[in-house]
Amino acid sequence: MGTRNDLDGLIGFVGSDDLWRERLADVMDEHLLPAMEEFEVDFEELGDILGETWPMVLWGAAFEDFLGRFYEPDGQNFVDVYLKRKGGSETDSNRAYIEGLRDAPVSLYEVSKIEPGKSMLVRDLLTGSAPVMVREKSATRMLKPWDRIAVRVVPQGDHHVISGALLPFTPDASDLLAEVLRDALNLGKRKKLRLSADQLRQCAPLFSNAWLFESLPGALDPEPMQLANAEGDELLFHDLRFPFAKGVVQKDVMTRLAEMPAIQPAGPKAWNWLAPEDERNNRPTGGLVVAQMNSGNTVLGTLELKGKALILSVNSASRAERGEILIMESLKDLLKRPLSAIQTVDQVMANRDQIDNGSDEEEIPPDIARQIIHQQLDQHYRDTLNQPIPALGGKTPRQSVRSAAGRKKVVEWLKLIENRSANRAGTPLADYDFRWIWEELGLERERR
Template sequence: MDKIGRNDPCPCGSGKKYKRCCLDQNANPVGFTSDDRRLALEKLDRFVETELGAQDDEAWESFFEIWADQLEELNDEETQISEDFYDAWFLWDCALADGGRVVDRFLEIGPLLSLGERQYLTLMRETTVRLYEVVDLSPGESVTLVELPSGARTRVREKSASRSLCRGALLAARIIGRGASGQPEIEFGLLSIPELVRDQVLSQVSKQHENYRREYPEATDLELLKAAAPVLHDVWISALLDPPIPRLQNTDGEDLLATRVRFEVADPAQVQAAFDAARGLEREEEGKPVWLWSGGNLKGKPVILGRLVLEEDALELECNSAERAERGRTMIETLAAGVVRHRSTVYQNVVMDIRERLRSRRRESTAADSGGRPALPGEAVPREAQEALTLDAQARHYREWLDLPIPALNDRTPREAAKDPALRPKLAKLIRRLEGAYQGCLQADKPAYDPSWMWGELGLEDRSRPMHPPLLAHERMASLVPGLGELCRTVAENARRQPGFKDASSILTRADIRRNLDIQRFLRHREADQHNQASAPGEQVIPSLEPHIYLMTNLELHRRKTFWVDESLAYMLAKTELDLPGDELRAPFPCFALVFSDRYTLSLAERLLARDRQCPIAGYYLKAATIYVIEERLESGRGLGVVFALDTLGADPPH
């Protein structure tokens, strides 16, 4: 983790400078361990049970009051998330009758605590739930968050959520500035807020802050945020039990409402003649008594306004809004005056139907893992062709999108918004959401369009880009496997001292690696360690090291010759087709590495990995691609081996 400057924003997310927030706490040599945390919470729970049972019950009823009759609809995981959120709120945020909080009373009159237990409780006392947007992830290791609306940036250690979240996701979380790992950590889980209610939740929290500030003008920012925590839980649980649906409108701006208007018909022949002669009515199919009613919408574009079906002595008009149905009824009663009589008008709420289907789908809660996208019945177009067509269409669309007025940008185009300081943050959020959609498509093994080029095109700062060059695959392996780097350096130096070694051509073969006693001894020790790690929960088990040793040793043998490929050169190489006879190809060194960190190359690799559902880093953003080129001795002559090492810089080793 990078060192935090005194004047940098505090990583706890408070919005204060580090020196005025957690610096003194972090300077304290007394930290806490996972055991300290567990024991502190056990003691705190017993204290609540024996001393504050009535207050706990009262707070529970108030917290879940409006959802009491629906809580059983939550599945086990959702129930656990909800209960954990409540527990944290009651312990750290809820104001008791005397104005104090549970943790304060516990620290004052509770049992004796170790230094570590007290340190944990003291740090947690200063936490609360805040809204964050995900800007970057290192799978299995960390999540980089931006607090809303302050913009304070925080990188938290988080193993599980970093594998399930996507860029642009909105979440509510409680972050402790210094967890058991010594880094910021998420405490008591997190709430994932649906994109559809993003603006709503920001507005609700803002109003809650205003109301609380009016009622308690002397309240601190921390107290204000603690009071707003239940609002965030209500938004989250509402999205589960009462799924949000976007406002659905037709092209006239009218709310969608499936409407059927029924009439009695006294003279079907006269009605048919009237409809056939009417302007704006046209038979759907020759010879059948079905007419399409067309006209212009608010923008003057021709649209289908309704459908009329005549069956003997009954006529039915179908429209997608109440307003169109009313206009259609007037038209029919004018065209067929005297021979039709209105019987009924029936409405079907489309939004309610969609919401009920979503709720039913949750109740069924099927979580079968398909293991990739199955082929559709009759699917004749090859996958590669489908992906190429889809990505080409999306590329054209988003190139045009940059110059189209966007409602979310106050009807300004993205190019115009990029030049407006007030709109730039909104534009950045839109791009992050597109990046989240891209990652979601990768994880679902669907054609995925990478929008990251928009940052540079619009002159915006991409805050997910690393501030410094990433570690290369061999450097990462050396950091993940203790002793591996030193082993490879030692083997390489010994090989260089052997008679007949030539800088221009000598290479250690795979057979040389298998015969080397130091390497085999190291591998045997590692195998024993891996066996022990496999039984330890949460431990990362690294697959066979021999291929890595082969590459790393030869790279050391030739002094780690490494070339960083410029972004423009990488793009040119991707668009150039080279077809050279093998004997004309010359490598500058027997072993060297090429490093690609541009998004064009990494996106190609991400889409390739997405097809392999067994790959541990499939569906995640890559940070670096290290390409190793090594000359190999073949019976028929020489050959070039090319190995791609792709890395998310997360907990998983390069793939």
């Protein structure tokens, strides 16, 4: 006897029938061939390229599509044929699941209200239908709020479940899917996608196509990550140690630092060196930009008093040069010329690993570190609400929510930053609570 949501009987049956096996192979080609031909790869290579689980997920997506197809001349459906011949070997619940899988079209869903190991709310982004709560164990332990997934939602008695073939969609893959769906269905580029179940069934292979065309390029030829600061300079960490001149005490240095407009307090004996206002939006393109912000201004470096020295820490050679000039011009009678220590990103990471592995105790307890970072994020996002955001057309979030169109943009922006934060597993960012931002902007009802 089969168990609930078990497709072994179907898989075995299709393997024993030449006609249905040939039809399944044709569906598989629709899902996989466009990408495999474009990137010149074989199905057997996909596991090594993408990861060993993905070939079977893609096979499952094609198989689920095959289960919902009807063939001429008499409208034959594989599920109907199987249940007529072998249905007696299936439990009632598994039979109902198979029939539900046959009827359920694939779609792109947005995930929210996740209860790990229990359930999640899924909202269909392509049909506009009401959100559905589904019971799910394994996927809910991996998915994060606002993740997007291509999957089938299947009624199961008094509740819903999802099918086994689940493809995670990045924002780029989602955009690509929308583009190919519009082309396939001859829809206008500006018209909101609102597809019928029949249209989704017709376009089922495009979900696999879009996922593969977005996933394969990076897997086949991953570009080395280029780390740069906000000016586009290569990351190279400099610590400049300015020894005190004879007779100088910390209070003398603190008094002089307080007179410098570009130097802002960040702690009892710590300061941020901020970029001028006209450098605020000077951002390079390409690579990964590493930038720390303070009230909208880029933090060019940090200053700290340690014993008889002032330490300037910056992340590029050009900033080290600028910082040395600034400090020596403003405090030249208090400090001596600096001694410099320089480290690459790899050296910094290696040193961090050695510290983590060589010490049983951390300098700052994890709970305290998490609290500090969350407080910094609170301040950062409070500042951000009053700063122009490119994704919002150069308006601030507070300005944008005043119109219906602006509110929609802010909702999408919030979902994006919350999702990216939630996916930073193992860091304090992963469990940062964004609810207060939604409430602050009057969007709490949109957070579903």
